[in-house]
Structures are given as structure tokens and as C-alpha cells.
Amino acid sequence: MERIPILKIGDLLLVTIQLDMHDQLVMDLQKDITNMVRTTEAKGVILDISGLDMVDSFIGRMLGTIAAMTAVMDAHTFVVGMQPAVAITIVELGLPLGGVHTALNVEKAIERLRAWGKIEAESDDEAHEGD
């Protein structure tokens, strides 16, 4: 069955949405993310929607629901990578995206989560790489 993959990276879950999602895929993703937050005890969820060339009210509502569900499970959800044309369109459409944290890209979302102490600061391993 078609599923959107959820990658676990430390305390983070990274979801990259690349395809035009039909409703069932959206509902499955919602369920999969909340299940993953529970089993992995993730503290942050990053939804990369740079591959989405449209966000309608259904998908918008899904983003809000995921943010609300993960929030009560002590995980912050960030929506990142929204295309400018999509941002303009959802504002004109009047889509309420309140309660959803947004960041320009994955890196900036991670920075914010670190600043909030939700995920650990960068480990030394990476810095010493190539020593």
C-alpha cells in the first residue's frame, strides 16, 4: 500500500511530502506520524512540503491536526519548505494555519527546536569529523 515514509533522526521525525496526496494518503500519514511519535518518543516533527505544489483546505486542516495531535504528545511540528505561490494562495483562500509552526527549511526548523531545548544540541562527533 502507498505510504509516505517517515524518517527518524535522533529525537526528530522527518517527513518529506513529494507527491500529490489523495485524501486517504493524508489520513494515513496523520495516523502514522502520531504512532511514530509514540513509539520513538520524538520531540520534533518536520513536515517538508517543498514538493507540494498545492495546499487546499483539506491538506491545510491535516497540517493543523498533525500539529495539534503531536503537541499534546509533547512533540513540536514544523511545516517547512512552503513554495511562495502556495503561501500566497493559502492566505488568499483564507486558510487558518494557526498553531502550526513554520520555518523556511529543515535546517531552520532544527535550529528552532534546539533553541527551545526540544532536541539536543549538535553532538561533537560531527564537528570532529575528518580529524
Add this chain to the structure above:
Amino acid sequence: MIDIVPVAVEEDLVRVRQKVRQWAATYALSTLKTVKMQTAASELARNILVYAGTGTVFFSAIDGPRREFQIIFEDQGPGIADIEQALQDGYTTGSGMGIGLPGTKRLVDHFEIVSAPGQGTRVIIAMRI
């Protein structure tokens, strides 16, 4: 040329959005206009599913004072008694958030709706090419 996409199941919404992308590419619509048309079409096709169950979407290009990419959404559902009310922000009878019609209207260059109780609904949207 005209394209016809029947709407009866959720997956059809994806087909409607794909068709918008194809047409927009054919007429070299800007990215913003393409996203707006796709979003408007997605909302209106969903309205068919939610309120009427089944319906049909027609894609065409029309020549007027200016050339327009036009999409018509037609269903034989219950129809709308008070169109003025349905076009107000925040109004809904379904499970939506009430941004469907008024929100969609804001996205396109041309918006027209014909409906009456028991007569079904026809919504026409168009974007200048």
C-alpha cells in the same frame, strides 16, 4: 478542445488537479496562477464529492475579450438555496471550514455560480491566459 473528468471518488480530486496542471502548462500560465487554479479546482471538486456525491468537471479555453482558461464544475446534487449566504466567509453546511466558496472566489479572475434547490449546482471559474 475540451477535457472531461468525472468526480465520484477521492482519487478523482487528484485527477482534477493533474488536469489543471496540464492545461496550465499548455497555456503557459504563471506558477502563481497555476497554484491558484489548482487549489480552487480542488476545493470545488471536493464540494461535488461532499455535497452531491458525483459530478463532472469540464476544462476548456474560451475566447472572449481576453482568452481564458475555464473550468466548470457540475453536479445534480441538492443545490444551494441561498447563494449569497453560501458566498459569505465562514458559512458552511458540511464538514468543511466554510472557506470553500468565498475563498475559492478570491483565487480566480472569474467566478460564477448557478444553483437552486433540487436543481444541482454549476460553478464556473476562469483565469486569464
